[in-house]
Amino acid sequence: MNKKARLILIRIIICVIILITYHFLNIDENAYALYLYLLPYLLIAYDILIKAIKGIIKGQIFDENFLMFIASIGAFFLGEYHESVAVMLFYQVGEMFQSYAIRKSRKNISELMDIRPDYAYLLDENNEANKVDPYEVNVGDIILVKVGDKIPLDGIIIEGESILNTAALTGESKPLNVKINDEVISGCINMYSTLKIKVTKAFEESTASRILDLVENASSNKSHSEEFISKFARFYTPIVCLGAVLLAFLPPLINLILNNDLNFNTWLYRAFTFLVISCPCALVISIPLSFFGGIGGASNAGILVKGSNYLETLSKTKYVAFDKTGTMTKGIFEVSCYHECKISEEELLEYAAYAECLSNHPIGQSIVKKYGKKIDKERVESIKEISGMGVVGKVLGKEVIAGNKKLLTDYDIKVEDCFDESTIVYVAIDSKYVGHLHIADTIKPTSKKAIKALKEMGIIKTIMLTGDKNKTANNVAKELNIDEVYGELLPNQKISKLEKIIQDKNQNDVLAFIGDGINDAPVIARADVGISMGALGSDAAIEAADVVLMDDDPYKIVTAIKIAKKCLKIVYENIYFAIGIKIICLILGALGYASMWLAIFADTGVMVIAVLNAIRALYVRNLK
Amino acid sequence: MKKTYKIDVDCANCANKMQEAAKKTEGVKDAVVNFMTLKMIVEFEEGTDEKEVMKNILKNCKKVEDDCEIYL
Numbered sequence: 001m002n003k004k005a006r007l008i009l010i011r012i013i014i015c016v017i018i019l020i021t022y023h024f025l026n027i028d029e030n031a032y033a034l035y036l037y038l039l040p041y042l043l044i045a046y047d048i049l050i051k052a053i054k055g056i057i058k059g060q061i062f063d064e065n066f067l068m069f070i071a072s073i074g075a076f077f078l079g080e081y082h083e084s085v086a087v088m089l090f091y092q093v094g095e096m097f098q099s100y101a102i103r104k105s106r107k108n109i110s111e112l113m114d115i116r117p118d119y120a121y122l123l124d125e126n127n128e129a130n131k132v133d134p135y136e137v138n139v140g141d142i143i144l145v146k147v148g149d150k151i152p153l154d155g156i157i158i159e160g161e162s163i164l165n166t167a168a169l170t171g172e173s174k175p176l177n178v179k180i181n182d183e184v185i186s187g188c189i190n191m192y193s194t195l196k197i198k199v200t201k202a203f204e205e206s207t208a209s210r211i212l213d214l215v216e217n218a219s220s221n222k223s224h225s226e227e228f229i230s231k232f233a234r235f236y237t238p239i240v241c242l243g244a245v246l247l248a249f250l251p252p253l254i255n256l257i258l259n260n261d262l263n264f265n266t267w268l269y270r271a272f273t274f275l276v277i278s279c280p281c282a283l284v285i286s287i288p289l290s291f292f293g294g295i296g297g298a299s300n301a302g303i304l305v306k307g308s309n310y311l312e313t314l315s316k317t318k319y320v321a322f323d324k325t326g327t328m329t330k331g332i333f334e335v336s337c338y339h340e341c342k343i344s345e346e347e348l349l350e351y352a353a354y355a356e357c358l359s360n361h362p363i364g365q366s367i368v369k370k371y372g373k374k375i376d377k378e379r380v381e382s383i384k385e386i387s388g389m390g391v392v393g394k395v396l397g398k399e400v401i402a403g404n405k406k407l408l409t410d411y412d413i414k415v416e417d418c419f420d421e422s423t424i425v426y427v428a429i430d431s432k433y434v435g436h437l438h439i440a441d442t443i444k445p446t447s448k449k450a451i452k453a454l455k456e457m458g459i460i461k462t463i464m465l466t467g468d469k470n471k472t473a474n475n476v477a478k479e480l481n482i483d484e485v486y487g488e489l490l491p492n493q494k495i496s497k498l499e500k501i502i503q504d505k506n507q508n509d510v511l512a513f514i515g516d517g518i519n520d521a522p523v524i525a526r527a528d529v530g531i532s533m534g535a536l537g538s539d540a541a542i543e544a545a546d547v548v549l550m551d552d553d554p555y556k557i558v559t560a561i562k563i564a565k566k567c568l569k570i571v572y573e574n575i576y577f578a579i580g581i582k583i584i585c586l587i588l589g590a591l592g593y594a595s596m597w598l599a600i601f602a603d604t605g606v607m608v609i610a611v612l613n614a615i616r617a618l619y620v621r622n623l624k
Numbered sequence: 625m626k627k628t629y630k631i632d633v634d635c636a637n638c639a640n641k642m643q644e645a646a647k648k649t650e651g652v653k654d655a656v657v658n659f660m661t662l663k664m665i666v667e668f669e670e671g672t673d674e675k676e677v678m679k680n681i682l683k684n685c686k687k688v689e690d691d692c693e694i695y696l
Contacts, residue, residue: 058687058690063638084625099634105660106662127632161691216661216663217658217665233637284635284640285636287661288636288659
């Protein structure tokens with residue numbers, strides 16, 4: 001609690017004590033009641049009065065200080081002394097709660113996004129570590145990262161190996177093994193042993209700073225709901241104030257014409273009630289706060305949303321389109337199965353792995369990786385790589401040919417076509433065909449679950465766009481239960497296809513596209529909401545998209561939409577609740593059923609409730 | 625030219641008012657006030673003296689909301 005808040009709290013307590021004392025002394029009957037009530041009134045309201053007067057001088061007549069000033073003075077004028085003090089008292093209590101709630105949520109959000117490193121250990125010429133501000137570290141400097149510390153700047157490991165915790169960036173605590181020459185990004189926590197890192201990016205350019213910057217500035221991209229509210233607030237206050245004036249003078253005027261009792265005081269009291277309700281603060285604060293909470297919560301789950309507007313659009317997603325390679329599949333080739341083996345599968349793999357052991361081709365490497373055992377270099381006599389076809393070599397004492405159909409045909413070895421059209425490596429030993437291996441891009445473990453969850457949440461259609469062969473695309477689509485699939489698309493065809501889908505759908509339905517952010521950047525830019533994936537450490541991917549998934553888990557798409565939906569639900573709850581209560585109180589006030597007490601609730605009470613509700617947007621644990 | 629400034633203000637509506645006041649200041653192309661992070665992002669017009677402009681922004685903001693601060 002800061003000094004300001006403590007002072008207000010003390011004033012509130014003293015004011016309450018005075019009011020209670022007055023009550024027991026039956027002060028209302030006293031002839032000097034007016035003067036006696038001025039004491040607590042001034043005590044509780046002096047700052048508001050000063051602000052109101054300053055406002056009047058500067059021509060700001062519609063601010064809330066002015067309204068509270070008029071309402072409370074009015075109550076005094078009508079002889080409702082304790083009510084006048086109460087109006088101010090409750091207003092101050094409400095303000096106190098409000099600033100507490102906002103301070104608390106600010107703190108919560110900054111704790112959630114606690115990836116900003118506070119210090120770095122910079123090594124000097126004598127190899128001694130000095131604790132410095134990360135801003136002072138330059139590119140090329142060597143820093144020391146101790147166990148339990150955050151990596152302060154992006155860089156390359158030059159000494160040591162360790163395990164990193166990326167949870168603060170990805171929302172998932174998956175340990176990451178790192179060793180010499182590995183690139184590491186700021187914001188990760190070093191968990192195992194001390195690392196020496198050569199800095200490759202200045203602090204402002206480092207991942208942690210960039211992400212924080214992104215999230216903090218996200219609410220600058222305002223959503224329709226926020227714009228609606230600021231427009232509403234601009235009209236609401238003047239209209240209610242006008243209503244108050246009419247309420248004060250019109251009915252007495254009619255009474256005058258009809259020759260009835262004027263009842264001027266009654267209507268004046270009702271008019272003052274109006275003024276108390278006229279502040280739009282509950283709306284103005286709770287809507288941006290809900291969005292801010294939603295964005296903060298999402299970033300905690302490893303999802304960066306670049307603006308409230310994108311969160312709003314994302315919540316209306318009805319079509320989800322995605323790329324295949326790297327999005328739904330791992331984008332890494334793996335040996336998936338063996339066919340027509342004349343020898344055992346293990347033997348087939350062993351010969352293929354030995355033949356491919358010097359290859360830099362991803363297919364060759366995938367075979368060596370699958371084999372997994374150490375290659376005994378002694379048993380490799382010669383290997384010749386034939387570009388685009390395969391390898392021919394003498395390994396394990398035998399002539400081995402491993403490659404595509406054409407390579408084997410060139411060597412006069414007859415092979416049969418396989419029913420499966422995926423990438424195939426045929427193997428021949430001593431000029432005899434012994435079987436083939438299928439190399440396929442494997443589907444990510446959560447892809448299927450993600451598609452299922454999308455359908456369950458009411459997504460109308462899931463669509464896959466890929467440059468891959470139709471057959472492969474269809475197989476993946478069938479396996480994952482994807483509604484529509486378009487294969488063999490060149491990058492520009494992907495865009496035109498997406499445009500066609502966007503045209504054909506209902507205009508209010510939103511289409512989200514998820515891709516890897518590097519090859520798909522133009523498609524991501526064209527979609528209603530562009531989502532890039534696996535963005536950890538990739539600037540291009542972060543740049544291109546509206547929503548960024550920090551790791552490459554496709555289920556994060558579901559989480560992102562769920563967070564957006566929850567946030568927007570809270571936003572609408574707050575809009576309806578705050579406007580609804582205010583209108584009800586205005587009607588009750590006009591009819592004389594609402595006292596100033598109720599009016600105070602309609603003002604500060606609603607605000608506190610709306611703020612508390614908005615904070616819920618921050619909590620997304622159960623949506624993961 | 626875009627710059628971010630730390631601000632201090634008590635209520636959300638006041639923050640909106642500050643934003644409006646800043647936008648209307650001469651030499652300002654666009655201004656956004658973020659109440660949650662208590663930051664003001666000002667985009668200056670080409671060839672303006674930002675220090676001078678910021679002084680005017682502060683003056684205009686003080687006019688609409690007495691109880692505010694921009695840390696220059």
